[in-house]
Amino acid sequence: VTPPGPPRLVARLLAACLPGGEVGECVAGDLREEHAALLDVWGRRIADRWYRRAALSAGLWGIGSRLRAASRAARWPGGTGMGSIGQDVHLALRSLRKQPGFATIVVLTLAVAIGVNTVIFTFVNLFVLRPLPFERIDTLVYLFSSHPERANERVHVSYADYLEWKRDSRTLSEISAFSRRTANLTGLGEPIRVQGAPASASFFRVSGLEAVEGRLFRDDEDRPGGEPVAVLAHGFWERQLGGSAEVAGREIVLDGVVHTVVGVLTPEIELGNLSEIDVWLPLAQLGDSEDRALRNLRVIARLAPGQGLEQASAEMATIAERQERDHPDASAGWGIQVLPLRTALIGRGAYLMLAMLGIAVGFVVAIACANVANLMLARATVRERETALRVALGAGRIRIVRQLLTEGALLSLVGGGLGLLLAEAGLRVIAATTFEPFYDDLRIDHRVLAFSAGLSLLAPVIFDLAPALQATRRDLATALKEGGGRSAVGARGGRGRRGLVVMQLALALTLLIVAGLSARTAIYIQNLDPGFDSRDVVTLRIDLPETRYPTPERVRRFYEGLIEELTRSPQVRGAALATRLPSLESPETRSLAVEGIVPDERVQPWAGENRVGPAFFDTLRLPIVQGRSLRETDTAAAEPVVVVSEGLADRYLAGRDPLGARIKLGGASSDDPWRTIVGVAADTVNSNLADPPVPTAYVPFDQSPARAVVVLAKSGDASAVARIARARVAVLDPSQPIYDVSTIEQIVYRDTDGTRVITSLFGLFAVVAVSLAAIGLYGVISYAVSRRTQEIGVRIALGARSSEVLSMVVAQGAKLIGLGLALGLLGGYTLARIMSSQLFGVSPNDPLTYACVTISLLVAALAATVLPARRASRVDPIEALRVE
Amino acid sequence: MPPRTSIGEFEQMVLLSTLRLGSGAFAPDVGRLLEEVTGRRVSRGALYATLERLETKGLLRWTLHGATPERGGHRRRRFEVTPDGVETLRAARSALTALWQGLEVLGEP
Numbered sequence: 004v005t006p007p008g009p010p011r012l013v014a015r016l017l018a019a020c021l022p023g024g025e026v027g028e029c030v031a032g033d034l035r036e037e038h039a040a041l042l043d044v045w046g047r048r049i050a051d052r053w054y055r056r057a058a059l060s061a062g063l064w065g066i067g068s069r070l071r072a073a074s075r076a077a078r079w080p081g082g083t084g085m086g087s088i089g090q091d092v093h094l095a096l097r098s099l100r101k102q103p104g105f106a107t108i109v110v111l112t113l114a115v116a117i118g119v120n121t122v123i124f125t126f127v128n129l130f131v132l133r134p135l136p137f138e139r140i141d142t143l144v145y146l147f148s149s150h151p152e153r154a155n156e157r158v159h160v161s162y163a164d165y166l167e168w169k170r171d172s173r174t175l176s177e178i179s180a181f182s183r184r185t186a187n188l189t190g191l192g193e194p195i196r197v198q199g200a201p202a203s204a205s206f207f208r209v210s211g212l213e214a215v216e217g218r219l220f221r222d223d224e225d226r227p228g229g230e231p232v233a234v235l236a237h238g239f240w241e242r243q244l245g246g247s248a249e250v251a252g253r254e255i256v257l258d259g260v261v262h263t264v265v266g267v268l269t270p271e272i273e274l275g276n277l278s279e280i281d282v283w284l285p286l287a288q289l290g291d292s293e294d295r296a297l298r299n300l301r302v303i304a305r306l307a308p309g310q311g312l313e314q315a316s317a318e319m320a321t322i323a324e325r326q327e328r329d330h331p332d333a334s335a336g337w338g339i340q341v342l343p344l345r346t347a348l349i350g351r352g353a354y355l356m357l358a359m360l361g362i363a364v365g366f367v368v369a370i371a372c373a374n375v376a377n378l379m380l381a382r383a384t385v386r387e388r389e390t391a392l393r394v395a396l397g398a399g400r401i402r403i404v405r406q407l408l409t410e411g412a413l414l415s416l417v418g419g420g421l422g423l424l425l426a427e428a429g430l431r432v433i434a435a436t437t438f439e440p441f442y443d444d445l446r447i448d449h450r451v452l453a454f455s456a457g458l459s460l461l462a463p464v465i466f467d468l469a470p471a472l473q474a475t476r477r478d479l480a481t482a483l484k485e486g487g488g489r490s491a492v493g494a495r496g497g498r499g500r501r502g503l504v505v506m507q508l509a510l511a512l513t514l515l516i517v518a519g520l521s522a523r524t525a526i527y528i529q530n531l532d533p534g535f536d537s538r539d540v541v542t543l544r545i546d547l548p549e550t551r552y553p554t555p556e557r558v559r560r561f562y563e564g565l566i567e568e569l570t571r572s573p574q575v576r577g578a579a580l581a582t583r584l585p586s587l588e589s590p591e592t593r594s595l596a597v598e599g600i601v602p603d604e605r606v607q608p609w610a611g612e613n614r615v616g617p618a619f620f621d622t623l624r625l626p627i628v629q630g631r632s633l634r635e636t637d638t639a640a641a642e643p644v645v646v647v648s649e650g651l652a653d654r655y656l657a658g659r660d661p662l663g664a665r666i667k668l669g670g671a672s673s674d675d676p677w678r679t680i681v682g683v684a685a686d687t688v689n690s691n692l693a694d695p696p697v698p699t700a701y702v703p704f705d706q707s708p709a710r711a712v713v714v715l716a717k718s719g720d721a722s723a724v725a726r727i728a729r730a731r732v733a734v735l736d737p738s739q740p741i742y743d744v745s746t747i748e749q750i751v752y753r754d755t756d757g758t759r760v761i762t763s764l765f766g767l768f769a770v771v772a773v774s775l776a777a778i779g780l781y782g783v784i785s786y787a788v789s790r791r792t793q794e795i796g797v798r799i800a801l802g803a804r805s806s807e808v809l810s811m812v813v814a815q816g817a818k819l820i821g822l823g824l825a826l827g828l829l830g831g832y833t834l835a836r837i838m839s840s841q842l843f844g845v846s847p848n849d850p851l852t853y854a855c856v857t858i859s860l861l862v863a864a865l866a867a868t869v870l871p872a873r874r875a876s877r878v879d880p881i882e883a884l885r886v887e
Numbered sequence: 888m889p890p891r892t893s894i895g896e897f898e899q900m901v902l903l904s905t906l907r908l909g910s911g912a913f914a915p916d917v918g919r920l921l922e923e924v925t926g927r928r929v930s931r932g933a934l935y936a937t938l939e940r941l942e943t944k945g946l947l948r949w950t951l952h953g954a955t956p957e958r959g960g961h962r963r964r965r966f967e968v969t970p971d972g973v974e975t976l977r978a979a980r981s982a983l984t985a986l987w988q989g990l991e992v993l994g995e996p
Contacts, residue, residue, distance in 0.1 A: 008959060025951060025962065030935055032954065032961025033914045039957040040915075060932030068939060 009038045009054040012427050012447065016420055020062035022069045030061055059420070066416065067092050091409040099410060105382065106414060108778070109375050113418025113462060115771055116371035118425030121455045122764070123364045125430060125445045127357060128454075136271035137344065138211030139305075144175070144315060145347030146302040147340040157340065157347070160300045161333075163293055164326065168302070168339075171322055174315040176307040179206035180286060180300040185711075187548055188282075189738050190256040191243060196546070196742040197281040199257070204285065209305050210272075216240075217251035217266025225285040232285060233262040237270035239281035257282065258548030259738075295333035296594045296609075296669065303344065316341045332670035333594055335607035356761055359838050363517065363768045366510040370775045372462065373503040377779055379411070380500055381786050412460070419459025423447065426455075437756045504776075504783050505823045508864060511769070511776040512827025515856035517834050518762075518769035520842055523852055525762040527844025528755055533586040534687035534696075536624035537747040539576075539717055541724040542584060544743045545732070546711040555639070558708040561735055566616060568731040569716050575724060576717040579618035582709045583611070585625070585687040587750055590697045596671040597655050598664060608655050610647075611697040612668055616704045620646075620684060622717050630662045630682030637703040644703060645678040650686045651698035668700060678702065692843045721746055773860055776823075777867040784816050785871035795875050796883025805876035812875045816868030823864075824857060831856075892944050892975055900925070901937050902946060902976055905966045912966045913952075914938065938966065946972035 008014070017034070021027035034057050041050035070092050099106040137143055147157040148164065160168075160180065169178045181202035188197045204225035213219070215237065224232050233255060240246055244253075253264045268283060286300075306315060319339035326334040383390075390403060430445050545565075552558050562580055569578035583590055590611025597608060617633045619625070628649060637644050645666060652661040665677045678700075686696035704712075716724045725744040732739050788795070795808055835847035845852065894902070904920045905912045914934065921929045941947040949964040968976075 025964070026939075028961045029951075029964045030914070032958035032963055034931065035961065036955070036958045036963075037915045037918075057931040060930040061935055062932075064932035064936045064939075067936070 007039075007042075009035060009058075010051055012424065013055055013058050016423065017058040017062050017065075020069075020420075021065035022072065026068075027065065030065070034058060034061060055424075059417075062420070063417070066413075067096070091406055092413065094406060095410040095413050099413065102382075105378060109378055109414045110418045110421065112371045112374050112775065112778075113415050113459070114421035114425055115775070116368045117419050117422030117455055117458055117462075118429065119367050119768060119771065120364050120458060121422060121426035121447070121451060122429045122433075123360050124454050125426070125447060125451050126360065128448070128450055129445055136210075136212065136269070140344055142306045143209070143344040144304050144306060144312065145342050145344050146178075146304060146319070147342070147347075148298055149338045149340040150336055157342075159298045160302045161295045161298045162300060163295045164298075164334075165300050165302055167326065168319070168322060172304070172315075172318060174307055174310040174318045175304040177205050177209050178302060178304040179203045179209040180302045181206050181283075182286070182300045183280070185546055185742075186257040186282070187259075187546065187738070187740055188255060188257055189259070190254075194738050194740045196740045197239070197257070198279045199282045199284050200280045201284045201286040201288075203287070206286075206303070207268075209303055212272055213269055214266040215269050216248070217264070219266055219268070220283075220285050224288075226287045229285055229288055231260055231262045231288065232265045233257070234283040235264055235267045236273065236280050236282065237267055238273055238278065240267045243281075255282075257284075259550035260548075294669065295330055296592065298592070312341060312343065332607070332672055337607075355838065355841060359517070359834070359841075360761070360764060362834065363514055363765060366514050367768050367772050367775070370507045370510050370772050370779070373507050374775055374779045374782070375414075375462075377500050377503055377782055381782070383407075408464070411462075411464075415459045415462045418462075419455055422459075423452070423455055426451075433760060437760060500783050500786070501819055504780050504819050505826065507772075507776040507779045508820060508823025508860070509826035509830055511772040512824055512857065512860050513830035513834060514765070514769045514772045515860055516827070516831025516853060517838065518765035519852040519856045520835055520838075520845055520847065520849065521758075521762045521765045523845040523849065524841070524843050525755070525758050528692070528758055529751075531688060531692075531844070534625065534685055535585065537751070539719050540623065540747045541716045541718050541721045542743070542745060542747060542750070543714050543716075543725060543728055543741050544712070545714065545739065545741050547739065549710060551736070551738075552710055555708045558710055559639075559705060562616075562704070562708070562712065564735055565714065565728065565731050566618075569714070569724065569727055570618070572723070572727050574718050574720050575727070577618055577622040578714065578716040579622045580614075580616040580704050580712045580714060581619055582614045582712055584713055584715075584747070584750070585613065585623070585699075586690055587747070587754065589690055590699065592697075593668045593700075594670040594673075595655065595698075595700070596667040596673075598666065598677065600655065607670075609698070610651055610666075610668065610700045612700050612702060614702045614704045614707050614709050619701070619715070622715050625687070626685045627682050628685055630680070632682055632684075633701065633703050638705045641706075643676040643678040643706055644681045646682040646684050646701040647680050648684055648686050648696065648699040648701075650696045651700065652680075652683050654698050656680075666700065668702070675707075693840065769856075773863055776860075777863045780816065780819065780864055781867040781870060783819075784812065784868050785874070787815065788812060788871045788875040791875070792878060792883045795878045796880040799878060800880035800884070808878070809869075809872050809876040812872035813865075813868050816864070816872070820861065820864045820868070824861065827860070828853065828857065892946065892971075894941075894944075894946070894975055894979060897933070898937055898941055898946075899976060899979055901934070901941065902968055902972055905947065906968050906973075906976075910965070913963050914966070917966065941972070945969060946975055 014031070014035070018027070018031055021030055034054060037057070038050050038054045041053055146160060146168070148160050150158065159182075162180075165178070165180050168175075172178060179202070181200050184199050184201060186197055186199045188195050202220070204220040204222045207213075207219045214234070217234075219234055220232065224230050235244070235250065240250060244250060250264055251266055254261050255264060256262070262284070273280075304315075306312070319341055323334075323337065323339045327337065393403060427447060430447070433445065545562075547558055547561060552561065566578050566580060569575050590613065592609050593612050595608040595610045600608075615633065617635050617637065620627055620632045627646070629652075630646070633644070633646055647661065647666070655666075656664055661680050661683055664680050666680065667673060667677050668675045684699075684701060687699070689696050714728065718724050721744060725741070728741055732741055798808065799805070831853070832848060835842070839847040900921060901917060904917045904924075908916055908920060917938075918929050918931065918934050921934070938947065942949070946969055947966055948969055949966045952963050952965055954960050954962045
């Protein structure tokens, strides 16, 4: 729902520009009133457009009015009696109004630069600067399990490990853990699927989070067999219970078990994917697993007073070594990683990408500032005589510098305001085209506003001070004697400008290369062959509560009925069960024993387990490369069998015939049976693209049924599949929800959000950079042409052909272009090497990408050169000689 | 009495609109009237700048009036031409009239 009233950001900016007191209040009210009137008659779009325009002009007036008032109150240093700030502003406005083209280009350039900067700063703000809701965050650490074979992952922690660390650690004053699990909530209308988070009672103490209603868990509730209690997330409480005050003591039914609500947690925690959590539950009541290979806990701890990260890491390393000795089956090779919480929450890839985006934005800003500086330099040269005259008439140097700086400040303030609006629009686009709730958190807050304002004020100092000082340092006599714009300064400034253009071209090409490589990566990921046929595969999820489905037999019966119904339907060309979506979900990893092989001390074999129905391989068209697929006859009563992935066979059964070999999941001492390998399936791509395919064991679902499954159905009609499944589930168990209905293609699209956003940002920056660099080149060449008009006129008068003039000017541009491109290739190569860990399916020195982007920049640059060159070649000698 | 202040065309138009609107001379109404009469868009920045200037010259003054909900709770200013303002307008008109003497034929369509 759009709020009534004008666009809020514009209104806020306007209020900041208007004078204080009654006048400002009344003007703001006037525009609002007019907006409301237009809204009634013409609708939002027209009214908003009118408002933006009116606010811009009224805001400019407001700034001027405030400055005039300020200058009446206090005299500005360095001036004579007439030197007030108001006068500076007045003069600046008049001088800019005389050159609307110049002012427009400068303002737009700055708006683009400040706009992209603001967008990136909102990312930095969200990731790095925004305060997290945890008390004394620098003493909080995140603990991960780590394994050399899974170096790119931060693996969560098993419950048994967590208990041991909690018992043995001295450097950590308190350790807490939480995990994620979904549950069926009944008793509040339709059965729904809620996101639960089992958390230790210590979690709230460690994080310093408090209840806004009732209380949080007590230690006696966080133990096996404790009272079933629940703490509601703030958002869930508002959505589902209307935020009613009498929530403590209410009962909710989760997976058939009555839980007493004891309180509501503060909304501060609802950041990123933590905002998905609906209900917090006591961890110890659910975390009953003794399986050390089941690593699913997020462990957060607080350093004991006087202890640092190093002491904690050293202590955890000792504990890890002991665990390797105590539990060789599950813990061999596993270490413990201790990271500061803030670092852990962001992730290494994100840091790198932020840094890359930061560099990209820096380039865009450098190019933009170079453009503005170029324009200013050119203008300073043209105005040399005016300046010299004013100095001769007694104007102080400070007075003149001040005047030029005022012009710059005016331009950049307007540019900054426009840039903010651009940034706001950009963030809306990002939020609208992505799925992750994370992107909705990108907002322009006071920190972002302060950043952009600072940038706008800093910009004129950077691009304006040098030309301003230069303009006053001149020898008056020479300046006054010479014709405007053909002086020594002109020549010096010319060299400077050409240098700037070379830099602009180099930076633009660097950006283009990075953008090109990330686009190639994005295309590669989008078209990646996962190893199976993902077209027309509909997925939906069901999670049966243990309370109502206590035995494998009941689980089996439920799913058998559902799959039969789906398979019978004419809209479905095959349906199967699995516990994991291949390639898209990280696997459920388990340690592995292979018959006849004594595991090496350091390298514990492991595999991802996927329990699948017999139709799994057919439905996904996942090829069986050796042996047979799973069959209907692989029932609980039959011999335990397994199909393994090629990767598993290669890694652990190299040199042997995998068929007939036996493996055991969970390690040699687990309760799982020895399973005979009856087939080998092709590998599927790892969800973490940097890693090799996961060695996978496909266990027949009937021999090891799971309550939580994903149903896969080959069908072009997702809604039909959902309808059939819902109808059937309603018959089998009316209190059972199904959830997450979507196609694999949709899931892939959602999963690649981040890549798409980054790639589009790089692409956008590259386009902006190329346009700005082309404008810069155009400016320099056409300025050079205009200064040489007389000379060219003489040449033509003496018989030079226009084609000769053309090639002379183009050659001048070509030198700059050649130098810029060479430097750009070097820069691009360097950056591409740095970001190579984020590139997939394309090498950092991919010749095709380099060639394409170089050619496109070359074309743009040549176009920018040829336009003024053609004008030069058409110079009329008589006109040219008459100029002076 | 000769006018102490000279005023530009837009300033004259703003003063005349204010007079014409009488007790309804709030800034948005002045803006709309000017837009209707001239058939062109009137920049709000220029309008407020002119109102401010006329006030500084002592040709215009304003009084505060209550807020309405569509104004977001902001109050409003009603403008009024001062006796000096009326005097200046008269002087401007007579100067123009004097210059137009004998040139009326050019003024006809």
